Each structure stands twice: as structure tokens, then as C-alpha cells.
Amino acid sequence: MSYAIEAKEVSVQYKGFTAIDQVSFQLQAGKIHGLLGRNGAGKTTLLSVLSAFRKADAGSLIIDGENPFENPRIMQDTVFIFDQQKDLEYTYDKVDEMLKEMAYFRPNFDEAYAFELVKKFKLPLNKKVNQLSKGKKSAFQAIIGLASRAPLTIFDEAYVGMDAPTREIFYKEILNDQEVYPRTIIFSTHLVSEADYLFDEVLMIHNGKVLLQDTNEQVISKGFSLTGSLEQIDAFSKDLDVLNSQVLGGTKSVTVYGELSEKQRNAANQAGIEIGVLSLHDLFVHLTKEEDE
Amino acid sequence: MKSFQLVWHFFSEQIKWATWFYGILVILTIGMTIAANHWGFFDNLDTRNTTSTIFILIIGLLYSYWFLDHYFKLGVSRKKYFKAALFATAMLSIVLALVTTIIITLFETIVPNLGFAVPWTDLLTENGSLFVIQSFVDYSFYHFVYLLIGWFMGIGFYRFRWRFGLLFIILSFPFIGITEFLQNKAGVAHTMKFFTANPQIISIGPYLIFLIMIAILIVSNYRLTKDAPIRL
Numbered sequence: 176m177s178y179a180i181e182a183k184e185v186s187v188q189y190k191g192f193t194a195i196d197q198v199s200f201q202l203q204a205g206k207i208h209g210l211l212g213r214n215g216a217g218k219t220t221l222l223s224v225l226s227a228f229r230k231a232d233a234g235s236l237i238i239d240g241e242n243p244f245e246n247p248r249i250m251q252d253t254v255f256i257f258d259q260q261k262d263l264e265y266t267y268d269k270v271d272e273m274l275k276e277m278a279y280f281r282p283n284f285d286e287a288y289a290f291e292l293v294k295k296f297k298l299p300l301n302k303k304v305n306q307l308s309k310g311k312k313s314a315f316q317a318i319i320g321l322a323s324r325a326p327l328t329i330f331d332e333a334y335v336g337m338d339a340p341t342r343e344i345f346y347k348e349i350l351n352d353q354e355v356y357p358r359t360i361i362f363s364t365h366l367v368s369e370a371d372y373l374f375d376e377v378l379m380i381h382n383g384k385v386l387l388q389d390t391n392e393q394v395i396s397k398g399f400s401l402t403g404s405l406e407q408i409d410a411f412s413k414d415l416d417v418l419n420s421q422v423l424g425g426t427k428s429v430t431v432y433g434e435l436s437e438k439q440r441n442a443a444n445q446a447g448i449e450i451g452v453l454s455l456h457d458l459f460v461h462l463t464k465e466e467d468e
Numbered sequence: 469m470k471s472f473q474l475v476w477h478f479f480s481e482q483i484k485w486a487t488w489f490y491g492i493l494v495i496l497t498i499g500m501t502i503a504a505n506h507w508g509f510f511d512n513l514d515t516r517n518t519t520s521t522i523f524i525l526i527i528g529l530l531y532s533y534w535f536l537d538h539y540f541k542l543g544v545s546r547k548k549y550f551k552a553a554l555f556a557t558a559m560l561s562i563v564l565a566l567v568t569t570i571i572i573t574l575f576e577t578i579v580p581n582l583g584f585a586v587p588w589t590d591l592l593t594e595n596g597s598l599f600v601i602q603s604f605v606d607y608s609f610y611h612f613v614y615l616l617i618g619w620f621m622g623i624g625f626y627r628f629r630w631r632f633g634l635l636f637i638i639l640s641f642p643f644i645g646i647t648e649f650l651q652n653k654a655g656v657a658h659t660m661k662f663f664t665a666n667p668q669i670i671s672i673g674p675y676l677i678f679l680i681m682i683a684i685l686i687v688s689n690y691r692l693t694k695d696a697p698i699r700l
Contacts, residue, residue, distance in 0.1 A: 219700065228540075229697035245694070251469070251543040257700060262537070279477070280469050280542040325543075 178239040179204040185234035196383040209374035210363040226255035256320035257331040266304040289322035309336030368456035398453035418461035478556040504587035528618015532626035565607035616685035
């Protein structure tokens with residue numbers, strides 16, 4: 176089971192500051208959506224509205240056909256995993272006790288799968304949660320997020336403190352379990368380059384507004400790089416939307432936003448200009464760059 | 469999760485804490501009884517309310533910071549949480565009143581039989597079983613009101629942080645003042661006699677005031693909880 180999401184003109188304000196500004200988007204059910212944005216872009220605020228932690232100040236939000244705020248069905252089926260290191264400092268229950276408690280609250284919680292993940296993440300079952308290291312606490316939360324198999328699962332920087340191999344296990348588990356038990360997953364991250372292969376679709380926000388939303392392939396195809404001699408690149412890219420440029424000796428490399436026509440591609444090839452693929456990370460960095468940076 | 473399961477879960481958590489508190493309290497009271505008999509310290513302990521009131525108030529303060537936060541993050545809606553909290557509050561108030569009454573009654577019965585003097589003067593058991601029952605009812609009301617007051621202060625801080633949170637403490641003072649005043653029912657009865665000579669009205673007066681305060685606190689707590697933003 177998975178939930179579709181539709182947001183229309185959603186706004187959230189904090190003491191006069193607009194964190195989310197008339198944001199509209201649709202998220203398809205059963206997909207992994209990458210939510211990208213810089214610090215302070217409004218990602219966590221948006222996710223807190225989706226998970227009914229707070230009410231939107233304006234606009235409408237529909238999850239699986241209903242308003243999620245104070246909706247017992249939607250709330251029970253929504254898991255929001257975020258950095259809860261502070262909360263977990265006061266959790267004196269043992270890991271196994273906490274996981275068993277989850278089954279009490281989450282209708283789709285798979286206890287056997289949770290304990291399987293405990294082995295994979297090498298969590299000590301008999302240790303109290305507050306005594307776990309930062310990385311292990313994050314792994315513990317990741318286990319809850321995965322094993323809950325909630326129709327709407329949200330991971331907001333859920334990997335804080337995890338080392339690279341553990342993050343890799345986490346990403347693989349998301350993909351493996353999603354294949355067998357499809358659900359709507361929103362994965363908010365700063366580590367775009369290492370997690371981009373997870374995303375079916377990408378929603379990028381910047382300064383509280385939607386910057387772009389499309390499938391991962393479509394987003395990546397919206398940018399490319401050109402490398403060649405300084406003069407050639409300057410001539411070729413003068414009418415293109417150049418995001419970034421680098422010069423090394425007589426060689427210049429530019430990052431371009433947009434698509435090349437067949438004619439332009441042929442012209443580039445004939446001129447000996449190398450056309451490269453732009454990663455989601457590069458595109459994200461360039462699209463969210465401020466003017467003074 | 470069904471509502472009664474949530475109430476039971478909530479109540480069980482509180483009882484765990486209460487067991488620790490009352491366990492320590494009983495040990496301290498035994499120690500103080502020995503100290504009072506051997507060295508003459510603590511010869512007039514106030515065991516009736518002040519000890520459990522502090523505990524109750526702290527539990528109430530934690531309703532938002534701990535329980536609301538905890539249950540919400542497990543997918544429980546604010547409304548469902550509120551109902552469960554209210555039922556659990558009523559259950560806890562009654563159970564703690566019962567435990568308090570039993571502990572005091574046992575102390576007042578067992579300690580003299582062991583040849584020691586009870587280290588307080590105003591004995592609960594010396595006025596007969598009806599007075600014990602009435603005390604149990606009084607304790608229940610008292611606990612319930614203090615839990616609601618603690619909850620009221622806690623949700624004020626949770627929602628509005630320190631500056632406006634302090635305002636909720638100030639707003640709680642009249643409730644605390646009236647509750648303490650009602651403990652001395654003779655005072656209330658005296659006040660009511662000024663308005664009516666009907667003994668029935670005079671005797672139910674304190675309970676009526678308790679009920680009005682309870683209603684005000686429940687409505688206030690609900691309104692503050694129903695759309696409270698949950699902290700990340």
C-alpha cells in the first residue's frame with residue numbers, strides 16, 4: 176500500500192518568516208522521491224506538514240484523498256524519521272523492547288524484518304537506546320522507518336552519524352524492501368551524489384519554493400557539460416544557459432542547463448567539444464547557487 | 469491502535485514511574501518513622517498530600533514534553549492522545565489516591581503495633597472508616613486537579629516556549645490556590661454559609677468548585693493540544 180500526495184499553494188510561516196511559499200506539487204504513490212534543497216530551503220518544514228507535525232498556514236494538502244492533519248488513518252500510516260538524537264538521549268528502554276513496542280503502534284510493522292535489520296546494522300539488542308552511539312541511534316531509527324512499512328515513509332537526513340558502509344547498507348535496504356513492499360518514500364538528503372541512484376523522482380526546493388520536479392532521468396537530462404578549448408567553448412555556449420564555468424590553461428569546461436538539439440550536438444562533435452553528462456549533485460549545486468556565491 | 473490499548477499503554481507508563489516514586493516514599497517514611505522514634509526528628513510529617521502532589525504535578529508537566537511528543541511520533545493523533553491522556557489521568561488519580569490511603573492506613577495500623585509512634589499527628593484512621601473513604605475521594609479529586617494543572621503548565625511551555633510559558637504558570641496560581649483552600653473545607657463551608665444555610669449545598673460546595681475547575685482545565689488543555697505543533 177502506498178499513498179499519493181497532492182500539495183496546492185501550501186505556505187508555512189514562522190514569526191513573519193516564510194519557510195514554505197505557495198508550494199504546489201504532486202508525488203506519485205509507490206515511488207522513491209528525492210527531496211533536495213539547501214540548508215534552510217524549507218525541506219524539514221515541508222516534511223513536518225506532510226507528516227501532520229504542524230498545520231500549513233495556507234493552501235491544501237491531500238494524502239491518499241484526505242487531509243492528513245489530525246487524520247488518524249493517515250497519521251498511523253505515516254512514518255517520519257528525522258534526527259532524533261536528543262529525544263533518544265532520554266530513551267531508557269532496550270533496543271529489542273523498543274522494536275517490540277513499534278508493533279503495537281504501526282499496523283504494518285514487521286518485527287522479524289526489524290530484527291533481521293538489527294543484525295545487518297550490528298545493533299546490540301540488549302543495550303539501552305540512549306547508550307547507543309550517534310551512528311547506531313540513526314541506524315535504530317532507520318530500522319524503525321524501514322520495518323514499519325508505512326504507506327508514506329519519510330526519511331529526513333536519517334543517516335546522521337552513520338559511517339559510509341552503514342549508509343550503503345541503508346540505501347540498499349531501501350531499494351530491496353521497496354521492490355517487495357512498494358510504498359511512497361520521501362528521502363531528504365544533502366548527500367546527493369551518494370543517494371541519487373535511489374530516486375525515481377526528484378523534487379528540488381529553494382528558498383521555500385519548488386525549483387523543479389521531474390523523474391530522475393529527466394532532471395539529469397536537463398543539464399550537461401561541455402569541455403574544449405577556451406575559444407571554442409566561448410563561441411559555442413554564448414546562447415546557452417551556463418550555470419558554471421572553469422578554466423584550466425587553455426581548456427574551458429562549462430556546465431549548461433537545458434537540452435542540446437541534434438544540430439547542436441553534431442556541431443559540438445565536429446568542433447571537438449566533449450559533451451558530458453551532468454550528475455544530479457552538480458545540477459543541484461548549480462541550480463541552488465546564490466548570486467553572491 | 470485502539471483507544472483502550474492506548475489508554476492502558478499510557479497508564480502503564482505512568483504506573484511504572486509511580487511505583488518507583490511510591491517505593492522510595494515508603495522507604496523514606498519507614499526511615500523517618502525510625503528516626504522520629506529514636507532521635508525525635510520528623511515528629512509531625514505531612515504525609516497526606518504534599519509528597520504525591522509534587523509527583524503528580526511533575527507527571528502533568530511531562531504530559532506534553534514526553535507523552536504527547538512520544539505518542540505523536542508513533543502515529544497517534546492529538547485528539548486520540550488527548551482522550552487517552554484524560555482517561556489515564558482519571559485512572560492514575562484514583563489508583564494513586566487508593567495507594568496513598570492504603571499506605572497511610574497500613575502505617576497507622578502496623579507502626580503502633582510494632583511499638584513505635586506514628587510520626588504525624590492528624591491520623592487518618594482515628595475518625596473511622598467513613599473518613600478514610602472520604603479522604604480517598606478527596607485525594608482522587610486533588611490528584612486529578614493537580615495533574616490537569618501540571619498538564620496546563622506543560623502544554624503552555626510546549627506550545628509557546630519560555631516567555632508565554634511563564635504566563636501559564638501565573639495562570640495556574642488561582643487553580644493551585646483554590647485547590648489548597650478547598651483542602652480546608654471548613655473554610656469553604658464558612659464562606660458558603662454566608663450565601664446559604666442549606667447544609668447539603670455547603671457540603672457539596674467544595675466538590676462543585678473542584679468540578680468547575682476540572683471542566684475549565686480540561687477545555688483549556690484540549691484547546692491547547694488539538695492543533696499544537698509537534699517539536700522536531
